[in-house]
Amino acid sequence: MSAYEDLIDEAASLILNSKKTVALTGAGISAESGIATFRGEGGIWEKYDPEEYAHIATFRRNPSRSWILFKEMIETIKKAAPNPSHFALAKLEEMELLSSIITQNVDNLHQDAGSKNVIEFHGNTINLSCMDCDRKYTASEVSIDEIPPLCECGGVLRPDAVLFGEAIPFEALVESRKESEECDLILVIGTTALVQPAASMPLIAKGAGAKIIEINPEETALTLTADIFIKGGSARALSDILKKVEYNLR
Template structure:
């Protein structure tokens, strides 16, 4: 069911252990296209061909050239939008305990949030496949493909490719936040991709309220406590203003 801003405020204002589960929709307003759906990156290329770990291991130069160079160019220009900034301000109030994000853009941290569980890793950090050294994406030069570490190892984004598992430590942190919250805000995601999709259901089973903030109803809407329909960049700042 659709909720009004006043109804969402009433629920949020009674909550003291809020967790946000965010997805691609929250970053669209920062100029980052989603991977799935209309206008998504997978409309222009086959993810199994360019985003699977087998493809990267077989021909890292090609994957960097076709997919990862495009992502770097996009993320180099992206900045946090009002939705990211509102979640940072909500954390500052002490009510937002953490963010579980399916995004790999690093924009929650860029906005200032400190407790961020990056469910699918991060493209903001690059890792050597040989010595495990890490560096920031801004330090990376693509004059040579694939880019190489000083040790000679191939550099890769520190995100989860298709065919790789979510790190166990990440799963543990995400579940700890999920089971401890009294309200989960599901922002900019249809929550259909597993295992992240299980988190709202896990939170609800533990007694938390679930509120979606999405432009359209999703498969989660029937199982949530309601949908605040619209763009997160417009709605989250309004909600925060009512709370402060």
């Protein structure tokens, strides 16, 4: 048996013996769906300075400039579909082996794969809100051929994603912290674990006695703290873990 297979076996065993497992996901889990990570090579932050295009101050001052970025993000996400990583987590939830997913992503792919208990740490881009009257739209309802798109009242629309300079939604922060404190196992998938406060969730879990399984293509700031580190793409690793879990339940 290879070292990789040993890690898969160990991860599956931890999941099966856990009383409460939580997942924290980042942009890396959606990379295999064709959505480039923000900070990686070819990522959107190489093209657009986030402090310039994705800051709430810029949006208020010049929404058309911010919408250059938003339009590209929305069009990319519309073309994307869940990959085996998303489906594996949804299946684990269906099997009552995963309590919740705390995601930093704004692409809705976890929900598209069937996951029910998804905490959106940074909101999402599939819903839009009017800055004036707060009317809600889905991105599919609104044409973004001309930017910025406008509400029927004439107000500027914005994605329901957290922009730079804005606080994390209070409810998401409270629920994420609660899940992290209560779990005895946390899966950290496709995130560099650098962006706060999301990056603190695995440490909160660890401090409460939980074990950490990290799945990432490269080592991160969290790797030395993790109990298991599986180096590689999440689609293969999560699919293999799910197969092992299902095999052990026969």
